[in-house]
Amino acid sequence: MLELKQINKFFMHGKEKQHVLKDISITINDGEFVAIMGHSGSGKSTLLNIIGLLDRDFSGSYLLNGRDTRALSKKQYTRFRNENVGWVFQNFKLIDNMTVADNVGLPLQYQGKPHKEIRRIVEDVLAQVGILDKADTYPKLLSGGQQQRVAIARAIVTNPNIVIADEPTGALDSATTIEIMDVFRRLNAAGTTLIIVTHDASVGEQAERLIKILDGQVMGADYEI
Numbered sequence: 001m002l003e004l005k006q007i008n009k010f011f012m013h014g015k016e017k018q019h020v021l022k023d024i025s026i027t028i029n030d031g032e033f034v035a036i037m038g039h040s041g042s043g044k045s046t047l048l049n050i051i052g053l054l055d056r057d058f059s060g061s062y063l064l065n066g067r068d069t070r071a072l073s074k075k076q077y078t079r080f081r082n083e084n085v086g087w088v089f090q091n092f093k094l095i096d097n098m099t100v101a102d103n104v105g106l107p108l109q110y111q112g113k114p115h116k117e118i119r120r121i122v123e124d125v126l127a128q129v130g131i132l133d134k135a136d137t138y139p140k141l142l143s144g145g146q147q148q149r150v151a152i153a154r155a156i157v158t159n160p161n162i163v164i165a166d167e168p169t170g171a172l173d174s175a176t177t178i179e180i181m182d183v184f185r186r187l188n189a190a191g192t193t194l195i196i197v198t199h200d201a202s203v204g205e206q207a208e209r210l211i212k213i214l215d216g217q218v219m220g221a222d223y224e225i
């Protein structure tokens, strides 16, 4: 479970202080599929970075699986993220000069797993996202949808309980968006908590719950984006 309480976040622009997140309190239960929507600049990515343990420079409290994320040392915080959260981005963020299998296996390499075990887990995960036949090719030779499957495989290779995706279909056409959302939905059906920021209403409507953000604040269900 994920509990954000009274989160406030500021950015400095020279001497100007910008209040980007305003008193955000959200609870997300294990296994939920939540979409976050709102206008450009409303604070969605800033919020996602906090939820996904990439940023803890904020005020308020954030408990993840009962742990106070702000009480962790820097090393513990990074480790906690690697164990609990898988990230997927709009532009895939794959390493071009590494094969698909090596990209997906990277988080396991960081964990110090033996080579043979890494290959076995990677093949399992690639099969799960439907691109086992691409294991030994390079990302740039794949379509956008295939590259996003690789990125999803990399996000889930450590078996995290939460997958966080920032505009994961933003660079994909509508047919590919449907395919990628199928992959996400299967993942969620198998028990993974899924949190997606999206501008695409067809993606947002697949979520169990929609969190709407306006100017850094959570809006009620009747707010029209």
Ligand SMILES: Nc1ncnc2c1ncn2[C@@H]1O[C@H](COP(=O)(O)OP(=O)(O)OP(=O)(O)O)[C@@H](O)[C@H]1O
Pocket (backbone or CB within 6 Å): 011, 012, 020, 038, 039, 040, 041, 042, 043, 044, 045, 046, 047
């Ligand atoms: N690192 C940063 N330094 C300074 N200001 C920032 C930084 N990151 C975001 N901001 C500001 O915070 C506000 C919210 O940005 P954020 O990226 O969270 O919005 P968003 O809702 O995700 O937008 P979009 O839909 O366009 O991605 C914006 O005004 C942005 O300029």
